[in-house]
Amino acid sequence: MSAKKSSANRRSNPSDRAAISRLSAYEMLALPSPSAVQNRPARSVRRQRRRAGGMLPRALILYAEARSLGRWRRGDRWSCSVVPLGHHPQSMSLRSEIAEQPAVVRRLLDEGWPEARALGRALTRVEHITLAARGSSDNAATYGKYLLESVAGVVTALAAPSLVTRYQAPPSYAHGAVIGISQSGASPDVAGVVAEGRRAGAVTIAFTNQPRSKLGRTAEYVFALRAGPEHEVAATKTYTATCVGLALLAATTAEARGRSALSLAGLAEAVDEAVNAGRDVERLARAIGHAPTVIVLGRGYLYPAALETALKVKELARVWAEPYSSADFAHGPRTLLRPRTPVLLLTSRGATEAEARSLVASLAERGARVYAITNDERVAEKAREAVLLRAPVSETLVPISFVVAGQQLAVALARRHGRDPERPAGLAKVTRTL
């Protein structure tokens, strides 16, 4: 085994060696000769891993994923270019999944349109849409509601799954569509709502990373998230993939219904920029420090981004992060503000910019420490610290890249609190709620 290790080291270039040096002892021992996997498709490597009960070394998977993402160049041997390990070996894999997001977005924009067009045509005449999801997927669904209502023009509800699974009293989904969202496709309640929709004659669609899952088999149409395997408990690339998929769907549905469609230009570049904002994110995390509570605010399209950023902060850093629409914040929760309470504001140029700028001022007056993830230089100047993301992209799509910065903030805060973001306490990857 040690021979294999040294041969791997010998063949790799300097940055690969640095990457490999951060692998665990077990992974080093188990590192195969690159020639053993070099020419095998990712699919077969994943199959082999499944058979081995998930015990194949992570390096092998990283390699296979790098190839499947098209980031593997022929001369590259063990170039883990898709895995920027950063300085924190304990969050290596989560960081790699976060860093894959530009590639995931590009792949969806390259390959997703034909699938989305078929779905858009199916939604041409529906009277309403219901989105069923849990956890992070539910936050993506909330974003989907904004997109489908404003871009496609269709009244869109979030399902109350218990009405199907517990009370056997769902509404009539006839004349409508039901879209189930689950990265694993294994949530019985989400599949249950879709099954009820199908029974009622609704158009049914699954958004999932596992098209052959229960959810995938239940729905009439499947939109594959194409995010590659997501091993970490915290959903990152599947969240982003869901948002991009919903944006494609909103755009094609708008087209099919004779409305002006949505341009996705600049989206991949915006996500690139957010992935590379690590230094600013670290500064922001340092400023928030060890505060036990954080308020996360977003308005309009950025409200779901506030929900998701707060969820990631809770999951990974175990900090009480409370998300609010800044419009709802004044109705009660504002009273939680104490001097020095950190408030993270997600805000973009456009329809809500004036409001956001005055909000920064009024929060600061109340003694809050105001931080921002924004593309608005004036907000960035007024905030104590900000991640300023300048890539030009539609106001409608900004939330996708802002959440990527939020994910990194959650990882950075977790590290500051001494938590391992790859092993969030008491959580499982697939939550099977009925």
Next chain:
Amino acid sequence: MSAKKSSANRRSNPSDRAAISRLSAYEMLALPSPSAVQNRPARSVRRQRRRAGGMLPRALILYAEARSLGRWRRGDRWSCSVVPLGHHPQSMSLRSEIAEQPAVVRRLLDEGWPEARALGRALTRVEHITLAARGSSDNAATYGKYLLESVAGVVTALAAPSLVTRYQAPPSYAHGAVIGISQSGASPDVAGVVAEGRRAGAVTIAFTNQPRSKLGRTAEYVFALRAGPEHEVAATKTYTATCVGLALLAATTAEARGRSALSLAGLAEAVDEAVNAGRDVERLARAIGHAPTVIVLGRGYLYPAALETALKVKELARVWAEPYSSADFAHGPRTLLRPRTPVLLLTSRGATEAEARSLVASLAERGARVYAITNDERVAEKAREAVLLRAPVSETLVPISFVVAGQQLAVALARRHGRDPERPAGLAKVTRTL
């Protein structure tokens, strides 16, 4: 003036004297002779108060409200029977508004059906319903969504008001209904969504305590909440009135659409029981003590009750109360649980009882301190402390009485934290979000 004061005292019965002795010095000085108001309708007293810039003494208003609620008996002079002052003068008026709720519920059940039937007929053929609201009213709207979907069978969405007010990109509300909910009727964003619905040809309805408000004038139909004036910042009786109104609407819409309707039998008695559960609520508040954070869980119909209870605890006690559907709690937020974190579970007998009982056990295993507001004796036994509400009422309607217990818990916690629940820091009664 002192003559008037003594004359008021002379005429009142012993419990009135006790009540009056707790009024502030200003109120004592300004106390009018009962004969000055005895025969005037509440309406004219309120008008006089408005003209005087709200400076008429509270006693006068209480008197007028007691009359308008039918709780004034002719021989009663200064009987403040509608105002159970309790032992805490600082929360006198909020407690009185909480205590009025059985009367408000009875009034709606007596008078609300004809109005609700007209609305139900208007909703006979709509394809979908959108509810627009903020703050507490938004929690009532979430409850309304459950009722309208399960009882009336219509897909029901919560509006994203910013799509109307900020982005000028609402969905098409044609073929649907838009229901705006606002106790004051003064929220421009809620009225804005209803105006957009009316423009699109939707059936539009206002649920408001002020039928002549902007919202009331904007909608085609008005359902008057009949809760009487609500002076306190925290919405209590208007919340309950909204929930009862939505239950009436769900029942009449079900009838009009040929579905089996909802029985509201026992509801007023259940609210009575909750108002009178003060001693158990105090014990619960003592057990929660000074914990800086509380998790509030509810599933299904009780999810909106968890939202509203947590909002009240935040508003009044300034405690970080986080509400979750117990189904979503496993997706991330569960990681916030630390040993001795208080978890308040709202749960009822019926479709979710088995799940709730096992949840109590699993939360306790994780070291949480589990408390409950419930009608399930087994949950009450397993929890450290519980408010057990036994009045028989449909599983669908239980959330209305449970929230009344939740309001009292918020008041009790506020007092334990030394806060004045009548003057929550930094909040205004009417929040005018655009």
